[in-house]
Amino acid sequence: MFSPLLLLFPFLSTVSAASQVCGLKPPSGASASASLGGTVHQNTDPSDVIASAWYPGWLATDFPPSSIPWSKYNAMTFSFATTTPDVSMVALDSVSAAALPEFVSAAKSNGVTALLSIGGWTGSIYYSNAMATADNRTAFVTTVLNLVSQYNLDGIDFDWEYPGKTGLSCNVVNPDDSNNFLLFLQELRGTSAGKNLVLTAAVGITPFVGSDGQPMDDVSEFATVLDRVALMAYDVWGSWSPTVGPNAPLNDSCAPVADGSAVSAVNAWTAAKFPANQITLGLASYGHSFRVSPSAALTSNGSLALYPDYDNSPSAQPLGSSDSPGDASALDPCGDPEGVSGIFTFAGLIQDGFLTANGTAAAGIEYTFDECSQTPFVYNQTSNVMVSYDDATSFAAKGRFINDQGLLGFAVWDVTGDQNDILLDSLHQAMGIEAVCSG
Ligand SMILES: *[C@@H]1O[C@H](CO)[C@@H](O)[C@H](O)[C@H]1NC(C)=O
Ligand SMILES: *[C@@H]1O[C@H](CO)[C@@H](O)[C@H](O)[C@H]1NC(C)=O
Ligand SMILES: *[C@@H]1O[C@H](CO)[C@@H](O)[C@H](O)[C@H]1NC(C)=O
Numbered sequence: 001m002f003s004p005l006l007l008l009f010p011f012l013s014t015v016s017a018a019s020q021v022c023g024l025k026p027p028s029g030a031s032a033s034a035s036l037g038g039t040v041h042q043n044t045d046p047s048d049v050i051a052s053a054w055y056p057g058w059l060a061t062d063f064p065p066s067s068i069p070w071s072k073y074n075a076m077t078f079s080f081a082t083t084t085p086d087v088s089m090v091a092l093d094s095v096s097a098a099a100l101p102e103f104v105s106a107a108k109s110n111g112v113t114a115l116l117s118i119g120g121w122t123g124s125i126y127y128s129n130a131m132a133t134a135d136n137r138t139a140f141v142t143t144v145l146n147l148v149s150q151y152n153l154d155g156i157d158f159d160w161e162y163p164g165k166t167g168l169s170c171n172v173v174n175p176d177d178s179n180n181f182l183l184f185l186q187e188l189r190g191t192s193a194g195k196n197l198v199l200t201a202a203v204g205i206t207p208f209v210g211s212d213g214q215p216m217d218d219v220s221e222f223a224t225v226l227d228r229v230a231l232m233a234y235d236v237w238g239s240w241s242p243t244v245g246p247n248a249p250l251n252d253s254c255a256p257v258a259d260g261s262a263v264s265a266v267n268a269w270t271a272a273k274f275p276a277n278q279i280t281l282g283l284a285s286y287g288h289s290f291r292v293s294p295s296a297a298l299t300s301n302g303s304l305a306l307y308p309d310y311d312n313s314p315s316a317q318p319l320g321s322s323d324s325p326g327d328a329s330a331l332d333p334c335g336d337p338e339g340v341s342g343i344f345t346f347a348g349l350i351q352d353g354f355l356t357a358n359g360t361a362a363a364g365i366e367y368t369f370d371e372c373s374q375t376p377f378v379y380n381q382t383s384n385v386m387v388s389y390d391d392a393t394s395f396a397a398k399g400r401f402i403n404d405q406g407l408l409g410f411a412v413w414d415v416t417g418d419q420n421d422i423l424l425d426s427l428h429q430a431m432g433i434e435a436v437c438s439g
């Protein structure tokens with residue numbers, strides 16, 4: 001996924017004059033409180049709604065920052081700076097490095113909080129080292145603060161996949177990772193420059209693990225140093241799973257196999273004492289694909305089967321949508337074959353004919369909406385490609401869940417996957433928020 005790395009050194013960007021400032025208006029009836037956002041929550045501790053997404057910087061050539069629908073967000077996270085063996089440096093690929101200044105100035109001129117994410121699936125290799133000792137934590141605090149001032153950022157997103165747990169095969173992992181991460185965040189928060197930064201973390205569907213490798217039962221201290229976490233409630237089922245299943249299930253307690261969902265993630269994090277109003281729900285503007293024979297895919301009445309078997313040989317894996325095809329020969333940063341992820345973006349499903357321009361299933365494509373996961377599946381019985389994805393209906397269901405649970409808001413991976421804001425507009429409508437601009 002990443003081209004050659006460029007080490008970060010200062011860039012100076014020209015900040016264009018602000019012309020228009022946009023905010024997100026709470027639903028009518030909610031108590032108007034804050035400048036940007038107000039509350040959409042039923043809970044007693046009103047907080048601003050966070051409407052955020054990640055921006056994949058390496059796609060900036062095809063999707064420049066000017067293509068972001070800025071007025072519909074109030075926070076945007078540029079992905080990724082990656083960890084390096086040297087705690088005093090992080091890295092950006094060359095496309096990202098060129099796009100980051102433009103991203104920050106566009107965010108600021110739109111009144112949107114500009115964050116930079118450090119890590120990601122392939123960028124977390126040396127996180128553990130950076131956190132391992134008091135000296136390294138202090139050095140990494142300096143690295144982060146330099147990055148903030150170099151790029152004029154409002155905050156940092158820590159996308160460490162994952163503290164204390166194996167992610168990518170060559171990640172450094174230490175049983176003390178989660179505790180070291182907390183010490184690091186406390187130190188960063190304790191600096192005068194770090195005090196007012198927006199600090200966020202992208203997290204898995206179960207809480208950070210303790211030194212015993214098990215999810216901790218109390219992660220409340222993280223909530224005192226982080227503004228919020230984004231629950232990555234996607235990639236729950238995919239090419240690594242035993243059968244087809246939902247990429248981003250809203251619910252799994254009604255499923256034949258409970259493998260995690262937005263419901264389970266919110267339950268697990270809040271049970272571990274992380275406040276609901278500091279949680280944003282991660283939403284997927286993409287799906288995972290599987291090669292499924294018609295006999296497995298179609299039930300006797302012609303509807304689509306849920307959890308069918310699929311052909312898991314690597315050569316059978318669909319490459320993904322034509323806007324983001326996988327490369328079967330790619331190696332990950334550990335030097336291992338990356339494998340084809342088979343990702344179809346929502347926009348790609350439209351471009352490749354699975355969906356119509358308005359995001360509904362196209363003629364000749366089988367479609368089903370799984371009532372438990374509250375996500376759709378499409379199937380082409382000629383190509384045998386089945387895709388589990390999110391559409392306007394599943395985004396709306398997640399939006400209602402965010403409100404019902406009193407969560408802080410949402411974080412979409414990623415901002416480029418939508419088509420004409422079909423997903424985003426549905427989410428806004430379900431949550432009762434609207435973008436308002438002035439100036
Ligand atoms: C501290 O950081 C340095 C690199 O800057 C690294 O070589 C060293 O291994 C780190 N210490 C630990 C204990 O990981
Ligand atoms: C999840 O499923 C359980 C069991 O069917 C149900 O009680 C609960 O209301 C569902 N939650 C949501 C948000 O759909
Ligand atoms: C078709 O059959 C499946 C199970 O075989 C069932 O779950 C589904 O409700 C049926 N659909 C209709 C429209 O009858």
Ligand SMILES: *[C@@H]1O[C@H](CO)[C@@H](O)[C@H](O)[C@H]1NC(C)=O
Nearest residue numbers: 356357358359360361362363
């Ligand atoms: C979406 O497009 C299809 C075909 O173009 C059309 O039949 C359908 O009515 C449209 N649906 C909505 C909700 O606009």
Ligand SMILES: *[C@@H]1O[C@H](CO)[C@@H](O)[C@H](O)[C@H]1NC(C)=O
Nearest residue numbers: 353354363364365380382383
């Ligand atoms: C289904 O797949 C076949 C074979 O790849 C392709 O020719 C056809 O256009 C696809 N159908 C639709 C509706 O996209």
